[in-house]
Amino acid sequence: MIDNEVSFTSLCYITVDYEGRIWLNRLADVEDDILHTPFKSERTDNYFENRDRLYRNDGPTALGTVGIWEWTAIPNRDNPTIDYVQSHYVKDYSPVRVVVLMAKSLDEVVEQLQNGTARTQAYFCDTLFCYEPKWGQFAGVLCRANEFNISDRCAKLSETVYSLPSYTISSGDIYNWDDRNLRFLKTLQAGEPSGYVSIGNTNEVIRTLILERTTWPLFKECIGATKAEWKHCKLLLEKICGESLYDAIVQKLNCTLDQAKQAVDDFVNRADVLIKVGDIDVNVLAEIAKNHDELRELCEKAVSVEWHNSHAAEIAKAEAEVSEMEETISIAKKQHSKILAEIATKQGELDQLLAEIAQYESIGKETLVAVRQKIADAQKDMAGFIADISVFLPQSNATLPYGNPPASWQYSGTSGQYSDEDIELAESWRNEYDAIYQNLSCALGIEPDFCSMLTAFLYATHINNVPTLIAGPGGQDIAEVLSISMYANGAGQLTLGDECDLSIVERISEADDSIVSVQNMFGKGWTDALPQKFTRLKKQIIWTHPYVEDMLIEPKGLYNYMLPVLSECFIGSLPALETWPSKRTEKFQPYVSEEKQSLRISAFKRLGLSKLLLGQLTRVLSDAKCILENPAKDKDLELLFGVLPLCVLTGRLDVLKDVIEGESGISSSVKAEVARYIEEE
16 A cells, blocks of 8 residues: 555635535645645546545535635545545635626725625635726725625625725736636735725714714713713714715805805814904904004913913923923933943954854865865775786686685575465556565564655666665665565575676576675675676666765765665664565566656756766656655655765765755655754764
8 A cells, every 4th residue: 555645735615515514625725825726646536636525624614615724635544545534724824716896997896895786606705806997907805704795696895894905916816717706816915905995985984983982981071961961962963973064055155065165164264263253342452462562562471471370280290291201311312322332242242253153164164175075085096006906916807717616705596485375466566566565664664654665766676677776774684575575585695705706697697586685795896897797687686785884985986887775764673574475477467667757856967977877767766756656755755765875975965955955845754864964964
């Protein structure tokens, strides 16, 4: 069984089936707050990523409600071919539905919403009601879900709405255009509005606010009258606010509305003269005081003294408040100066620390470059040393007599370990995959996520007959499990000695074993010729070495002949070799490779891989992705079996660090495993 867990965040709306069960209908998937067409694979069923309906675990229940749910589908415990779905409502998201009305202006859109004649289906979420002023352009107002109701397929604004934000969008901003009832803004963030539209009569709004603020407690506190008088006063306010002053002037003077407004403006400008004018004597006295300087000074002085006397308490209180405020300002200025001095000190310390950090980073980079140069120089010196002394050493070549001296090599085959009753027959490549997965998981304690990816990669190398180098613990055990799962017998075991003897190639070619495990590969002279010789064999060769660190001094060209794997990323225990044998039936259906997929991680270009290595790696990883059938794991495969081993074994941890920090689409578990090698740096 394949680990087929999938997780998505989707835009859904609520429906109810004939049995009264609530379902979530999947409209779109959300990625980076943008709506996209739901991801579907080539599966023939409607489970896992191909689901159109989801089980609802929480969130709204009303029919037609639109929202965002995060959901996960995992294999059902009783029947892994179907899924078990759990969903969680995300209340922080507010999708915006787009409804295009038959209107010619924004005012007409608002009028339809006020009158309850805006035609729309009953879907409940934030909605942009708009019209199309020109082809492909839309202007409208955004109504929150609680600001309108839908009845008989018509939307009507709430009476408590006095203003709505307006937006202008294009057809390119709309998702699912073909379904006019379920169109949505592609982005979940509507952004800032282009303006606001007032709803209803402004005078009526002001009137309502005034009356709402004229409360009994306020009236009692300010006036101290009875509650009955408050009711009469409020009734008077209602009548005053309800009658337009301009309308009354028009009726009284038989003039136009503009003339009435002008008359009111003139009245306001001359109010000081017209209000409370008792008689002509008052006007005369006022004119005398205005034109007589001494009398005007006496009047002004008398009024000033009287005013100061009557407001002495208020003046004293105000002066005290001013004095207190000045003292507060003085203290605040001192504190401000102190803080500025502290900031300047801390800024100087920060600048010094940043300079030291920059210096240490520079030293670190220079040290890293120097270490890598030392390693490169050591490799060159070693190669030169070997070349210099090669004339004094015994030479190994194809003309050596074939034999099997005890110190050269030792080979043992392991056919016939199991009886026919114990062997499970595989009718197709999928059965073989399941057998390998089960044996790797049980025998070596590999976690399910990592086990499925390792199985897919090993199976892809086998069907492509690509040699593999397993660096780290358990390499021989992995080869054993692979052979037992496909051929019902263990892998052939080849141990290389201290002297190169190419007669082993003929011996291996005559052996019945389909998979051969090679130990002690770095014995004297073997890697100079044997990897090239073995590429011609119709067997899978699995080279093994128990220590990853040893590989750092080996030539990079070695990986033209074998794809490296770091087994320490996978193996959890050593080994409980309870394996179940399996082999193919006569009518076995083999795996057929699909079209080759390109590598998605851009860092491969920085590693300077040869065409041979890049071609083999691309072909094997392409088949591994198709075998795994989980696009979400594509970059995990490329990182675990391509970037990681090649970066570690060639000392390019800088590239590895950039990948896990900057590359998206990689699972957290794989990033955590890869980070171990960065921390070790």
